[in-house]
Amino acid sequence: MNAPEDIRCQVCDSHDCPPLIAKDGWQYRRCTGCGLVFLSPMLNADELAALYANPDSGGTRAYFRKETSKLRRARGRVRHLTKAMTGGKNSTNGRLFLDVGCSGGFMTQAAMAAGFTTWGIDPDGDAVAHAEEHYPGATYRVGGLTEFAAEFASQTKDRFDAVYCSEVLEHVADANAFIGAIASVMAEGGVLYLTTPDIGHWRRPKNLPDWDVFTPPHHCLFFSIGNLTRLMARHGLEIQHRQWAFKPGLKVLARKVGQKTGV
Ligand SMILES: [Zn+2]
Secondary structure (H helix, E strand, O other), X not given: OOOOOOOOOOOOOOOOOOEEEEEOOEEEEEOOOOOOEEEOOOOOXXXXXXXXXXXXXXXXXXXHHOXXXXXXXXXXXXXXXXXXOOOHHHOOOOOEXXXXXXXXXXXXXXXXXXXXXXXXXXXXXXXXXXXXXXXXXXXXXXXXXXXXXXXXXXXXXXXXXXXXXXXXXXHOOOHHHHHHXXXXXXXEEEXXXXXXXXXXXXXXXXOHHHOOOOOOOOOOEEEOHHHHHHHHHHOOEEEEEEOOOOOOEEEEEEEEOOOOOOO
């Protein structure tokens, strides 16, 4: 028999996380301290790998069909990140850009076009192959972020001035390892643009299973602005701007402030 699971909130460490809701046999808990909603029991590394081993099940082909609009949006977001970078007055020359969850390479293409030295990483090998074929010039890696970050940080003193991470955080099992890995490869003063579903949004369907992004087990973690701010602060990242969103999503710009604020 397995030992009882240690129920603990990843953001505030509270053990007071009663069951909230179940869907298709998957159970979610909600932290009474900070409101984080999380899959419980959480997926382990093998289960996560199996989940993403077959990318077609995740709608990869449909994703590529929206290429034109995705490229347009990517260019806008790169401009947003570039403006937020400190020093150099929007100069991207020699600056390093990392796209975490780069998929087919739309954002890496926009970052390259803006003048960044660009890296992209994604666990989906087919998507990265698409990126390498259609948007060459960036450095692509297939795999997980935490392994990549550990290797990158040990091999070079270079750090990323701008990091983009859209709709990935809700897929990870360990938010601290993930955000910590991002922070570890960011330059002091570097900026991170991150998006994830917003469970605290005024337009989120009241009945959680009616929410289109409430899709167990792919989405393991559901944040709101308060606990996302707190999670980032644990890793020395300060949210400086929250973009207004009509859809129930969080779109934030954070800066690496260097020291962990210990919350
Ligand atoms: Zn909590």
